[in-house]
Amino acid sequence: MPSIPKMLHAAAIAAGLSIAFAASAEAPPDLDARVAEAMRATGVPGMAVAIVEQGKVVHAKGYGVSRLGSPEPVDADTIFPTGSTGKAVTTAALAVLVDEGKIGWDDKVIDHLPGFQMYDPWVTREMTIRDLLVHRSGLGLGAGDLMFVPRSSLSRAETVRRLRYIKPATSFRSGYAYDNLLYVVAGQLIEEVSGRTWEAFVRERVLKPAGMSASTTEDAAYFATANRVQPHARMDGGFRGIGNQEVLDERKGLGRNAAPAGGISSSAADMGRWLAIQLARGALPDGKRLFSEDASRQMWLPQVLVPIAPYPAPIAEATPQFSAYALGWSVRDYRGAKIIEHGGAVFGVQTMVVLVPDRQVGFSLQINSEDGVLLRGLMFELLDHYLDAPKRDWVADFAAFKKARDAKMLAAAGGGDAQKKPSRPSLPLAGYAGNYADPWYGPIVIRHENGRLRIDFKQTPDMAGTLEHRQYDTFRTRWDDPSIEPADVTFALDAQGKVDRITMKASSPLADFSYDYHDLLFTPQRDE
Structure with a gap:
């Protein structure tokens, strides 16, 4: 979503070249007031923000309430489901195994997970661990997600087995289409190689060494945590996303079979630790490493181009010149800087994680609702701050974009209803x-x-x-x-x-x- 100065050529970005910047600025001095104002404008009940500068967590704070109509405040230790931002955590778990020599990024999946099977036998033979992570398998957008959205009774192993029945939408490695299902396969592969469940391996080999003690990988631990948010959504305005904010039943979200694709819950304090480790290329504060610097390079290396659809006014300036997917991360440009980021949305909760490596800045934004205009808006406002751009009310701009889009969709849906012809079913x-x-x-x-x-x-x-x-x-x-x-x-x-x-x-x-x-x-x- 963005624009690029004359000093930085698109070719340089595409080649992954680094551009040197001066030391980062301080966090915005009016951040608390701005967050509160934006939450009021968008109707978001609760939010958490973490910011890392030069390897230090300079801001980790909660805002608002955990549940609409209740007094429990959101603080730095309140945990939120983080959705697809957890794909980077699953990738880090694989990196641990790569560093130990137990797997390689370009190993064939079937060499480590013999029961793995795609619809096409040739794709089954050729699919690598890297392919699992970069959305170029030939599966259609979100293919198979109804096996875990909403919550399913299927096991992870059975979910992986059923992958063989999903017909591809395109040929293998021919283009980009976001999926969750192959991250489920990645989680099953971790279990096969390590002898421990994805939940246990991530907890013991990633979250614990990272100092992310509040973060959870399992339902039991999540629901045992009193300091957690409740999900909210708008559902009474004709379509989901339009209308009044409502509290959802938190036990009807993502199926645990899909946890490797988006089943981690975390707090602002823990997200700050995660951001610092990412910016340190896998180094931990005590001098040890969570994963190697080479693994970090692999994680951020663009693998497949993401098609760019220009945004209309008033958010046209958010359109990127370059967009790609790496290993559990999106890579794009904004105002001449390379941005490493990923969003996550799961049943009434949303998260955004953003890294600006050349400025040694990272931040996470978490909300307990589905009002993504706040996340995107504050993301660009913080990026503008750290990239020395003029201040701008991006939240209002994204809200205007959404309002126009929703009106157009509602009008189209109403037109479709008006065109219905009187008819009866063919059968009793x-x-x-x-x-x-x-x-x-x-x-x-x-x-x-x-x-x-x-x-x-x-x-x-x-x-x-x-x-x-x-x-x-x-x-x-x-x-x-x-x-x-x-x-x-x-x-x-x-x-x-x-x-x-x-x-x-x-x-x-x-x-x-x-x-x-x-x-x-x-x-x-x-x-x-």
Whole structure:
């Protein structure tokens, strides 16, 4: 998202060349007031900020409350789920094994995880550990995420086994498409090589040496921590992300099978320690190393180009000239500086982690809501501060961008409803009932009960709801849990007038990509 001065050429960035800067400035003196103002403007209940300068944590502080309507404050030790920013932690765990000589970044996955299998046998043979981490596998955006979003009953091993049934969207290594599933594979590989679960290995070999004592890798430890935030989201405005802030049920978030892709929870104080270690290229304060300097170089080395879509006004200046994905990190430019960053969003909580290596500055921003305009806005305001750019209200600019985008989406959705043609289902409702299954997700059941259709995703607890007719043979889900994204369900009939297959798509144009309903193809299980 950004622009580049004349002194720095895009070719230099693409080549990974370092540009020397003067020593960093102090943290903004009005930071506390600015955070409070931005939280009020965006309606975010609680936030935590950590800043590291020249190897020292200069700011680690909480703001607001852990739960809307409650007095418990957020402080430097309040833990937040950190979502996909944890991909860098899984990468660090792999780096520990690389440094010990137990694996190599370019080892074939099947040499360490014999049961691993992609849809294409050639890709199975060629997939390397590096490939697991850089989103170039050929899988589509978010493919397979419904195996753990929302929370699933599947084990991690079973989740990895089902990867073989997901058809690729593109050819292997041909381009970028963000996924979570291959980080689940990386977690399973860590278990296979180390003999310990991903949770135990990360806790003992990464978090503990890093001094991140408040951070957790497991549900039991997370829910045993009193000083934690509650998730919030806006769900009553037509689509998720629009309307009034509501408290969510924290036990319905990300499935633990997906923890290597985004299941770590951490505090501002611990994030400060993590930032300092990253900027120190793996060195610990006591002189020991968490991972080698060579591993650090590998982590930040661009591997695959990320397509750039220019941002419109008023945030056009946030468009990057260069954007790539490395090992668990995004690499981009902003105002001539190389930025190492990653965002994380999981069920009512969001995190942003940003490093400016040439300035020896890093910061993390954590909120207990889904109001990403605050995260992005404050990210660019802090970057402007440390890159000596004029002050600007980026939060307001991102809010204006979101307001215009949401209005456009709502208008389009309303237009679609207006174009619906009066119609009836082809079959009596009982004719749609039955047992169905998708090769990678597994079974669903559709029942005819009390004059209506009910749908139940059997491996996703509480993912059940009513099907309301929309037009022809398409129905819309009304999930019993309103925090689950609605979906449109379309039945296709065979020549005998029986259901031959079921396809789905998210009803909301703003739905998170992890609700990958469009990747599902359910067929009848008549033998059952």
